Amino acid sequence: MFAQKLIVPAFAVIGAVAAQTTNSVCSQATATINSQADATAFASCSTISGSVVVSSAASGVISIDGPQQITGDLTCENAGGLTSFGSTSIGSIGGTFTLNNLTLLSTLSMSDLTSVKTIAWTALPALSSLTFPSTVSKATSVTISNTFLSTLDGINLDTVATLQIDNNNRLKTFSTQVSNVTSAVNINSNGNSLDVSFPNLIWAANMTLRNVSSITIPSLATINGSLGFYGNYMTNIAAPNLTSVGSTATGAGSLAFVANGKLANISMPLLKTVGGADQIANNTALTGISFPALTTVGGAIDFSGNFSTPELPALTNVKGGFNVQSTAQIDCSGFQSEAGSGKVIQGTFICKTTADATTLGSSTTSGSSSTATSTKGAAVSYGVNEGLMGLSVIGGLLQMLL
Ligand SMILES: *[C@@H]1O[C@H](CO)[C@@H](O)[C@H](O)[C@H]1NC(C)=O
Ligand SMILES: *[C@@H]1O[C@H](CO)[C@@H](O)[C@H](O)[C@H]1NC(C)=O
Ligand SMILES: *[C@@H]1O[C@H](CO)[C@@H](O)[C@H](O)[C@H]1NC(C)=O
Ligand SMILES: *[C@@H]1O[C@H](CO)[C@@H](O)[C@H](O)[C@H]1NC(C)=O
Ligand SMILES: *[C@@H]1O[C@H](CO)[C@@H](O)[C@H](O)[C@H]1NC(C)=O
Ligand SMILES: *[C@@H]1O[C@H](CO)[C@@H](O)[C@H](O)[C@H]1NC(C)=O
Ligand SMILES: *[C@@H]1O[C@H](CO)[C@@H](O)[C@H](O)[C@H]1NC(C)=O
Ligand SMILES: *[C@@H]1O[C@H](CO)[C@@H](O)[C@H](O)[C@H]1NC(C)=O
Ligand SMILES: *[C@@H]1O[C@H](CO)[C@@H](O)[C@H](O)[C@H]1NC(C)=O
Numbered sequence: 001m002f003a004q005k006l007i008v009p010a011f012a013v014i015g016a017v018a019a020q021t022t023n024s025v026c027s028q029a030t031a032t033i034n035s036q037a038d039a040t041a042f043a044s045c046s047t048i049s050g051s052v053v054v055s056s057a058a059s060g061v062i063s064i065d066g067p068q069q070i071t072g073d074l075t076c077e078n079a080g081g082l083t084s085f086g087s088t089s090i091g092s093i094g095g096t097f098t099l100n101n102l103t104l105l106s107t108l109s110m111s112d113l114t115s116v117k118t119i120a121w122t123a124l125p126a127l128s129s130l131t132f133p134s135t136v137s138k139a140t141s142v143t144i145s146n147t148f149l150s151t152l153d154g155i156n157l158d159t160v161a162t163l164q165i166d167n168n169n170r171l172k173t174f175s176t177q178v179s180n181v182t183s184a185v186n187i188n189s190n191g192n193s194l195d196v197s198f199p200n201l202i203w204a205a206n207m208t209l210r211n212v213s214s215i216t217i218p219s220l221a222t223i224n225g226s227l228g229f230y231g232n233y234m235t236n237i238a239a240p241n242l243t244s245v246g247s248t249a250t251g252a253g254s255l256a257f258v259a260n261g262k263l264a265n266i267s268m269p270l271l272k273t274v275g276g277a278d279q280i281a282n283n284t285a286l287t288g289i290s291f292p293a294l295t296t297v298g299g300a301i302d303f304s305g306n307f308s309t310p311e312l313p314a315l316t317n318v319k320g321g322f323n324v325q326s327t328a329q330i331d332c333s334g335f336q337s338e339a340g341s342g343k344v345i346q347g348t349f350i351c352k353t354t355a356d357a358t359t360l361g362s363s364t365t366s367g368s369s370s371t372a373t374s375t376k377g378a379a380v381s382y383g384v385n386e387g388l389m390g391l392s393v394i395g396g397l398l399q400m401l402l
Contacts, residue, residue, distance in 0.1 A: 066089055248274075
């Protein structure tokens with residue numbers, strides 16, 4: 001084993017990696033690799049104690065073979081001539097594995113990698129697949145953005161806090177065995193035929209899916225924060241085991257289905273509570289809405305579209321308002337009898353058949369709403385900000401409206 005105490009200041013090392021003794025090569029704050037010869041200098045290190053930067057001057061093939069571990073970060077940015085990068089030996093990276101703006105990188109091969117603290121890969125336009133036979137199963141944060149990847153096979157997480165997958169235009173499938181996502185899942189703008197599957201996911205703090213073609217969440221039971229589906233292409237969203245979204249104690253955490261043009265069926269047969277708002281808007285193919293087990297909504301119920309009378313047979317407590325507007329004939333009498341102080345629906349009540357069905361959050365606040373209350377003016381900002389803000393913010397705004 002090499003002594004790991006010897007930390008050579010970065011300024012003394014840059015450009016002089018090969019000149020160090022073996023010990024100091026393995027243990028320096030930041031080692032810079034400019035060429036394969038620099039990478040080969042690490043061959044006898046079992047652990048690289050510190051961070052490794054592959055400089056923008058690196059080109060062709062760079063493989064860091066020998067070390068099993070990097071305790072710090074592994075970074076490679078702006079190396080326009082790099083075509084292949086990897087390691088046959090590195091099993092874990094203690095810090096962030098950054099790959100950014102590598103225009104020719106077409107091969108990323110890490111035969112032994114299983115654990116990384118953070119994956120941050122952006123702007124890898126030539127990278128079409130990963131060669132990660134050991135499969136990365138542990139990561140705190142994964143961001144994969146703007147790549148040419150058509151699959152993320154090789155990344156199959158047991159644990160993750162944040163998962164951000166966006167702008168990978170060729171990505172067709174993403175599946176991960178993760179059972180808990182402790183901070184957030186955010187999947188958006190990955191071309192228009194991405195099938196997403198979380199076969200074992202039981203709970204996630206927040207989940208937002210945009211521009212996805214199908215979603216499989218058979219085991220999902222709890223979303224602690226918000227769950228949102230925006231601009232997706234699937235006909236069906238089924239969450240057969242989902243019982244709660246958000247927290248009714250804090251009134252935070254919303255459920256939203258917005259602008260899913262093909263969505264015809266939402267199936268959440270066990271969903272009992274939504275902490276914030278329950279919003280359905282601009283899903284043009286959705287002709288029926290049913291939440292058979294929904295009892296408590298901490299925010300508002302806000303449904304607009306062209307659907308028959310929503311089925312909400314178990315409702316006992318809506319702390320916010322109730323806005324249901326449909327271009328189809330709906331029967332509001334049952335809901336009307338539940339509205340009023342001390343009754344099921346405690347906030348503002350709107351239920352109607354109308355040619356211009358609008359949500360409370362919509363930017364097109366129509367003046368024709370006879371039952372509108374004085375607080376509706378702020379609704380404009382809710383609609384405008386939807387694309388820019390997090391769901392929890394929207395839920396908060398919607399609650400403030402009511
Ligand atoms: C990306 O890397 C190239 C070199 O390959 C460089 O010229 C360019 O400025 C970099 N782009 C950004 C946005 O940093
Ligand atoms: C996921 O969360 C559940 C409930 O909090 C816990 O029992 C389980 O151990 C967690 N699983 C993992 C892989 O962290
Ligand atoms: C969900 O995301 C929001 C906004 O990013 C954050 O404030 C909140 O803490 C998250 N919820 C959970 C349960 O982590
Ligand atoms: C659904 O939840 C029940 C009770 O929590 C659990 O026993 C069952 O395994 C879950 N189903 C799936 C498909 O995960
Ligand atoms: C989310 O909810 C699950 C199930 O109730 C719970 O085990 C987990 O600790 C919660 N996570 C957070 C971050 O609150
Ligand atoms: C992706 O989803 C967003 C909504 O989050 C939507 O505005 C956008 O038009 C969608 N993009 C495509 C290509 O469908
Ligand atoms: C909606 O989907 C659920 C579950 O996938 C299915 O059982 C149900 O029959 C579907 N309903 C309609 C009207 O298609
Ligand atoms: C509403 O849907 C029905 C079919 O279910 C259709 O005939 C009607 O034209 C739709 N109305 C609007 C305003 O889209
Ligand atoms: C629904 O679509 C209309 C028209 O494009 C838009 O003004 C409104 O803001 C959308 N509603 C939501 C909740 O996004």
